[in-house]
Amino acid sequence: MRIKEIQDDIVEEFALFEDWMQKYEYMIELGKSIDLIDSKNKVDSNLIKGCQSKLWLFAELKNGKIIFSADSEAIITKGIAAILLRVFSNQTPFDVLNSDLKYIDEIGLKEHLSPTRANGLVSMIKQMKYYALAFSNK
């Protein structure tokens, strides 16, 4: 599925939530249910800086597509990471580099991606784009 289609799906899903509680309950479920990262990759060198809780990101290139995996100590952060992974993982480096993040705004999570927020998500997206850049040269 192309990135744009996934983003549109996510925006549609979030539009069904009536209030913030439903939205966050969903993200908490996402965060709890998904086992996102191989324990061997949950190492200090994969930590994202700037986060109050530990946030790990790992990426590898398989058949021309980047496979991202991530995990966090904080459930909400993990839930948001899961959403980011749904969009970016299993896509080509080119597509990752050229995608935008408007959907984050549309699902009402822009506050979490403000650079002043101490949740490392901005750094995580930056890191994902760096990976894409590095892999696009391979």
Add this chain to the structure above:
Amino acid sequence: MEIDITKIRNDFPILKRKVNGNNFIYLDNAATSQKPNLVIDSISDYYRNYNSNIHRGVHTVSQEATDAYENARIKIQKHFNVKNSHEIILTSGTTHSINLVANGFLDILNENDEIIISGLEHHSNIVPWQMMAEKNGAKIKVIPINEKGELDMKVYDSILSNKTKLVFVNHVSNALGTLNPIKEIIEKAHKLGAAVLVDGAQASAHFKTDLQNLNVDFYTTSAHKLCGPTGIGMLFGKEKWLKKIPPYQGGGEMISDVTFEKTTYADLPHKFEAGTPNVCGAIAFGVALDYLNNIGFKGIENYENSLLKYATDKLKSIPDLKIYGESKEKTSVISFNVKGIHAYDIGTLLDKFGIAVRTGQHCAQPVMDHFGISGTVRVSFSFYNTKEEIDKLYDSLNRVLSMLG
């Protein structure tokens, strides 16, 4: 002595606002305090009616501004019962004050000297000394903390020696609320010829301190913790110390004579007040002290203690909730975690209920390391919080925990 909580809450316009559709419940007072109309109005009053640069002006308005600024210094002097007004240096806050002193001791101390830092310190009372020690070789020793979040005074006794030149401790811990036995720390340090700097940033909002009685060598505080604006604070230093240490920043105001061959410095306090100061900040600082003294610190203390007790009892009833910092002597701070749940998640969701708390390490990583945790949720009260707000916190916290559990 009772405070009139309804009247007080009316003094603080921000308490009427909504956050995420809920009443704003502000429980992050250790980070900064809210401001009453009196203080807010004093700032606009200054800029509307008598703003001018101070000290050097010949004209009327500059004289009015100068008088107001220096009167603020005297208010601070009287509030803390300081002997001489020139022992009060107006700074941009506690961090600036501590850096000023650290810079002052840079060339006074060397590798034969030791300095003692308490394990409860905020980074502002650790890092400047580390930076100084890196340059002059002074050895740093630390007073450890126990499981209750209190300083281990036995270790303090053992590390204090005649090599000790300076001791640093906060009056109240911002991370845990612990009230430290600073009188004892000062007396013991003085017996061995060491000077003591006490960081009073967290204390000054909650009770009055008599600095002559304390006999402390340096004491710092920030106005924004006690209903004053940001960008202004004070450093108290005993005259003998302020005369001994060199200026921190060079520039206008702090000089006596300037030539390219040699410049001589001004007397106290101006020696440490380079450049145009935060004039209205100082004035508003004084107004904040007036406001608090008008309510009466005894009443404030009693009320806040009752809030602390009420909140502590309620929070303790929540299963798997652990409170850090259980000293008998505490101010109105509760730092806690709930087993299996990250503080960041709790803080984020409480915010959705309109409740402002702080999460993280509270600029006190050594304290967090001591307990082996990455951070806590910190709730900190002021005299304008209410029992109803604590009830709302309790209910919301339970809802948050069931969402996350």
